[in-house]
Amino acid sequence: MLELLLILAVVVYLVSKLDAHHLEQTTSRFGPSLAPGAAPLRLEPRPALRLAIEGTQRPYFRSNKFVKGFGVNPQLVQDIRVYSRLGAVDNFPAAVVALLHDLYLRGGALGSEVMELLFHGRALKEGEAVYFALLDAKPEPRVVAFVDKLRTA
Secondary structure, eight states: OHHHHHHHHHHHHHHHHHHHHHHHHHHHHHSOOOOTTOOOOOOOOOOOOOOOOTTOBOOOOSOOGGGGGGTOOGGGEEEEEEEOOOBOGGGSOHHHHHHHHHHHHHTOBOSHHHHHHHHSOOOBOTTEEEEEEEEOOSSSOEEEEEEEEOOOO
């Protein structure tokens, strides 16, 4: 029994030494280590990300949980813009059409309704809207678009 305790103690000691060595390597590789008693580095808060798309509006929603239906994590949503005027893509503002095409090519157009709007002549119907959501994703923010019912609150 004493041998098992002794072996366990040696293993714990070796693991602690390896962990300390790994921490030193990581710290030296990714930034300077702080001297004892030195104040930690303060990072400036990142400004809030916002979308600016000509012809769209920024709605006020109590909750943005409806984006879950399109595979988007609501906690990542930084901003939402809405385009809700009826009609075909030919009647949309140029900035909205250009962004929709760009998002389609990048894989940011979610749902088949966006493809139908862009390529199959489908018009935006009464009670529908095109939503643009800015996501704080890693490694960089991204924008997604989808068509859903028009939400007023």
